Amino acid sequence: MDEWMKRCVQKVQEGDTDAFSEIVNAFKDRVYQISYRMLGNSQEAQDIAQEAFLRAYTNLSSYDPNRKFSTWLFRITTNLSIDKLRKRKPNYSLDAEVEGTEGLDGYSQLAAQDVLPDEQVVMLEWQASIQKEISALPPKYRAAIILKYMEDLSLQEMSEILNLPVATVKTHVHRGREALRKRLKKW
Amino acid sequence: MECFVSVNDIRRYFDGEMKQEERDQFYLHLPDCIKCQEHFEEVKKTIALTQSASHIEAPPAFTSKVMDNLPHKKPRRRWKTWIHNHPLIVAALVCFIFSSIVFWLIWIGSDEVTISGEGNVEVIRETNTVLVPEGEMIEGDLVVRNGNVDVQGEVHGDLTVIHGEMSTTGQVTGDVEEINQMLAWIWYEIKTLTKDTWSSS
Structure with missing residues (x-):
């Protein structure tokens, strides 16, 4: 994987744009997952995920090939997501109607899965409820929980992505987990 | 417990x-x-x-959307790269072109006859000639620009004519130089400048 990745990056740097589509294909789900879980809204998540890949493309020369590409890419994604959250109007919530889409709230924008319709509904509600709880966390704890339990990353990688010391990352995971625990008690 | x-x-x-x-x-x-x-x-x-909850997929056609939005990388022009890699040569070239233009402007710029040197000379406007009359003696160097020189007397020093012709029936004790080529003139200017700088310091 790493060797293949390195070759892909090199090809793009040499001007082979098509090689970049292989990189996008390899990482789009994970990048989208981070942005979606951070923002809780598929439209914004899609914009941010796309922006993350565009930034990666234009700044490819600043990527150090001796480090993991995914770490670098996820760092761009989390930074963009956190910026987006900061710029948002306060009190933004999934229950709020999305501008210009009357009657359509955040839940209906969730990514559809390829399952039977009945199960799909249950699945969507399930996903939406968990997402709602995650969205209630402060962004820094949210990022820690997403990277740790959804992306399954090591503390070391998380520390590089979030640009925080490992000890701080650990604290953020713990606090996020505790906050979630209290909210999920009733489940 | x-x-x-x-x-x-x-x-x-x-x-x-x-x-x-x-x-x-x-x-x-x-x-x-x-x-x-x-x-x-x-x-x-x-x-x-x-x-x-961690099984989310990117929306369909995500990759093609990203690819469509990629900025078209303009291939960096070769000369741009070259300039970037050779700053000293570029600086020297710019300097050379600039001074060439200055020299060229001075060279073609004035038609005025100028004379430097001490002594009595006559200037004949009609033929644009500087005449050192018979029996006249010039002590030191004589330099004439943009005019012809006719030496019938004596020059005790070097005689230099820039942008003009000379005819000597008299006597010149030093070197006689006629400069009608731009490069020769530039060389002459540089020589004089260094000589002046040395003698003044």
């Missing part, structure tokens, strides 16, 4: 920081302590729920 487990201990359990003995003790303690049991189960549930 008294509870010896703190929130931090439970955190350490889930972060995999407990040693084997500690973990054994913790497991032994759990069935006896409802508070810890609850907390432990809740954290386990939290983690399981969070992990279970």
